[in-house]
Amino acid sequence: MIPAARSLLRSTALSLLIVGLVAGCRSEVALSANDERLQVITTTGILRDLVSNVGGDQVAVSSLVRDGADPHSYEPSLRDIRDVVYADVAFSNYLLLEEQAIIKALDANLREGVPNISLAEGAVKYAAEIIPLVEDVSLDTIWLGMRVRGTGAVHGANRASDVLLSATSADGPGDVVAYLTGSFGNPSVYIDSTDGFDPANGFRADTAMLPPDAHTHMSWAFTKPGIYRLSMRAQLSVDPQAPSVPMGEQVFTFAVGVDPHSVPGMPAATVLSAGHADLTVDLDQQRLYLFADPEGSGEAKQQVYDPARTVIEVPSKALLEVPGDRRLRFLGRPGSRVYQLPQAVLGKHVHGEIDPHLWQNVRNAISYTELIRDTLIEVDPRGAAAYRSNASAYIHRLEQLDTYMRNTIADIPPSQRHLITTHDAFSYLGQAYGVNISGFVAPNPAVEPSLADRRRLTETIRNLKIPAVFLEPNLAARSTTLNEVAREEGLRVCAIYGDTFDRDITNYVQMMRFNADSLRDCLTTTKQGRPQ
Structure with a gap:
């Protein structure tokens, strides 16, 4: 690192804004402004190991997610953020692998001009192979999630921005609840009409929050049969200190346990009763709509449906009893009955269109290594010979590993x-x-x-x-x-x-x-x- 930059860093690191983070433990050596080696921060331990093999003795590298923790849900600590502040270069996997709080912590606290590399995306130029994320829903009702489409670049959106999809009112014979169930059964409620929709609570009340270009699974529960109309509002938050950008309002209609073809005022409506559908915020068109594949053929077959002419069916077969688990009491008393569209895939599963776990194919890890090598050379040209030599030796090891994988599984x-x-x-x-x-x-x-x-x-x-x-x-x-x-x-x-x-x-x-x-x-x- 340039000495003058190191000096500036020592005087300014403590002034950087660090908010919304919880304490956590870690096992790696912390980065330091007093270390003359290139300081590298990664999001995960796997990326840390790849960087270590390319950088060798010329880099000090630490990861935000401690070993043994889940990058899909890890919350960075204040000590993690200190490492971000000292970094000369940063590597994330992205493609929405990491918890959004990790990406926000990284992007908000890197010094200006520090390279911030998304390896899964960048490695495609190095011949990495990507797989569309295909989910086997295995449901006999519609799978209804939430989605963000478009880049929102005209509004200044980036990967650390937040898209907020809020319920503002619900008209129907009973209550409606939308929630996510985590990998170990812990629910997070995002929409709940039982306590009303109070504007005084701000735009984050009864709100699901997604990063751009993401979608999430969701469970939807209705307490009584009948027609429900749920009003939703979308906003884009680029800067927490600035007003959010309106992204449209819309009313979504549900037919719960009743004939979906006989909704008052919608005699010729399209009925969505199967496959995959999302309540979708379009950042480029600044509007809300349904993005659905009624045939269940996959996300590539989804198309736009106008909510004003579309009914989402929640059939009688979706009726089930609320279990005794105390964590689900927001649905009603144990044994009471609700109509529910399940979220289809276990866990807080917010993701994009591409499966982000590229490294499970060793050839993709080779592509990561090549991108890491070229990035380190660009940041530290004096170490170019060492980075090339280290990368060449490590790629040889990875090629041997790829052969071992094939032969062993064969x-x-x-x-x-x-x-x-x-x-x-x-x-x-x-x-x-x-x-x-x-x-x-x-x-x-x-x-x-x-x-x-x-x-x-x-x-x-x-x-x-x-x-x-x-x-x-x-x-x-x-x-x-x-x-x-x-x-x-x-x-x-x-x-x-x-x-x-x-x-x-x-x-x-x-x-x-x-x-x-x-x-x-x-x-x-x-x-x-x-x-x-």
């Missing part, structure tokens, strides 16, 4: 290459190395998996003669349903690593070798542990 007979897990982070591994992603726990995370859900999973395991299921170590202890099914069926529960390291797995090469070995060892044994 030892598994094709009929036995079935991965059942709870976290959808392995599509790249599956596509690159010929592994089928074959199962999930439950399509409806709003309630405990039903007997039918468990039966379907059990039948899949039996029909495919699957000897093992796979869980990430940091999630395994709390994945109760899959653990219970595995125990009942006499299956092994094996480890697989997706987003993070731990005390046992501390680098990328080790992680991928472990995954290949785990798949081979666990899928080539019977339920009793004997070789197939």
